[in-house]
Amino acid sequence: MARSPAPRGTRTATLSDVARLAGVSVATASKALNGRNHVHAQTRERVFEAAAQLSFSPNSLARGLLAGKTGTVGLLTSDLVGRFSLPILMGAEDAFGAGQVSVFLCDARGDAIRERHHVRALLSRRVDGLIVVGSSTDPRPPLADSVDVPVVYAYAPSENPEDLSIVPDNVGAGRMAVEHLIACGRTRIAHISGDRQYSAARDRVDGVRAALDEAGIPLVGQVAYGTWEEGWGRAAAGMLLDREPDVDAVLCGSDQVARGVLDTLRERGRRVPDDVAVMGFDNWQVMTSGARPQLTSVDMNLEELGRAAARALFESIDAEHGKGIRTVQCRVVPRGSTAPDA
């Protein structure tokens, strides 16, 4: 029944315990452990030994209480199940990472009440800052409570232009997708988008149009709006082939839509990429690598976005708080669905 070496019930060692064991005062022990000078090398040694022996771990609460900083940040997300907040979270954790910062994770699940509740709790825990991750790229209302720590909005910008927001560059994403297709020699390009309600979809269309205009190439057919799902891709591809049989590239609103489009193309006997090139958005690995051929996609660099948010928060903590909307570049990840060999 042996528990871990430090059985529960044994009060965890404090600095005074260490000091007593080392035969010095707490002040000296503190200085020794924190590398302050004015402490004899030999004394320091004794303190370190005592600390190791008691497996001393300084109480961050006491330290934070004194310093006024806790080395914690709150990460408030709205959809943890979604695959967008996760990479952002990873990136943020990464940037804080090896440092001394720990992350409080809270999921409000799209509920304003719950969100307030969480913000209160985080504030009461004296977090040094807050990252708010939206559930779509559509602007979201700013935090309801008055918050006296820096806040950075990620993925979804705040509706308040005084706030600092970091979002993916969807216009640029649409643009670079088209540029990639053109670079692959395609000239009859159609666009099967996602849900029109989402600004992400509309922004990408803007980028698509701009890139086509610059190249002097018309869009084949209309932009088709629907959902973000496979079923929509299958249906839309059917209609597209009926009306525009000579299409040679389809840009899809999401990787899922692209999967549906690939299915329909195969059933109609069109070869990919030989006859028709196909491209998706999001670069969701499980979608792109399971596809036949593997799917070229635009990666939104969400992890980089998370890192950027964390860095911005860091800056805001000790410097003045920035504001406005900053974008993070996307990137094309070419695979077999647009290149003959890959």
Added chain:
Amino acid sequence: MARSPAPRGTRTATLSDVARLAGVSVATASKALNGRNHVHAQTRERVFEAAAQLSFSPNSLARGLLAGKTGTVGLLTSDLVGRFSLPILMGAEDAFGAGQVSVFLCDARGDAIRERHHVRALLSRRVDGLIVVGSSTDPRPPLADSVDVPVVYAYAPSENPEDLSIVPDNVGAGRMAVEHLIACGRTRIAHISGDRQYSAARDRVDGVRAALDEAGIPLVGQVAYGTWEEGWGRAAAGMLLDREPDVDAVLCGSDQVARGVLDTLRERGRRVPDDVAVMGFDNWQVMTSGARPQLTSVDMNLEELGRAAARALFESIDAEHGKGIRTVQCRVVPRGSTAPDA
């Protein structure tokens, strides 16, 4: 340039501020706000007004320092990108939920060094407990450090039987999958599994065998081990149809494998579910709902698992710590790929 109502630089209000404004002592203010008795109703009223006016929020650090409990738990995961830790995390957050507990999230990324680092940090922050989420259902080594707070292992059990672990019932999952197929009238059942390295795959096979034995039905062909991916499903299905053309049900190791199997079946002209029923594991919504027909799958109830882990941790915090491995039941989610209409 108006910032939030409580501009930075304005030291946040403390209890003494509230007390001063209300014209009472800090002790009385504390008692009033915390609903202790022995304080006049009118006085309490004044204190509450003062607190509201200063938008007072009690400093959890000071409270935790005094109480020896912080109302925080650490959640240590190994693969945040994976889709398994997320629902668990959600469930845990849910169970702690509206209560007073906040969650520190740490991702060790499979790195033992990083894990120790995070454990140290969490201990230093005086978390009341720890949930360790593994990256696969394979047993994992226990925490390296000696930890004096309760620990619950979720998804992957600890190798140390003295620890408390909560894992999905994979054997039961295999069993109930076969029972579902039999209930659908299938008798020529084949099993295309996943990666043999994973105990999850082997455990499910055990369940499959047990259920078939009980029903007196032989397994069609050998259990086919491969990977968890679509490509494996496509390839394995091809081989299966060549060798066992009269198969009428295929149980797949994952939803992705099932997607691949569905593809091959369609290309070979087999109708699903009329000719062949298909079933997956994980109930990954994006995979099941995009499939044609929609995919029947076994849900591992990961959110429930997370909740169970959180509850177990709660119990361990004030009562004695349990030990051993507890399982959480899975459930079959029937859809069109096994039922003619759905």
Added chain:
DNA sequence: GGCCGTACCGAAAAGGTTTTCGGATGCTTT
């Protein structure tokens, strides 16, 4: 021998909250 500088160490305060216990007030009872 007295003085100064250096090197090291320790006492104490600060940070914000909760809890305990003693004190004060006003009211009732004899």
Added chain:
DNA sequence: AAAGCATCCGAAAACCTTTTCGGTACGGCC
């Protein structure tokens, strides 16, 4: 009028660490 009692409030300790500042010891110098 004195004693007793219920009710409410406040002073102070406790939690643990860091930092400041004053103190001690000692070697070197005039």
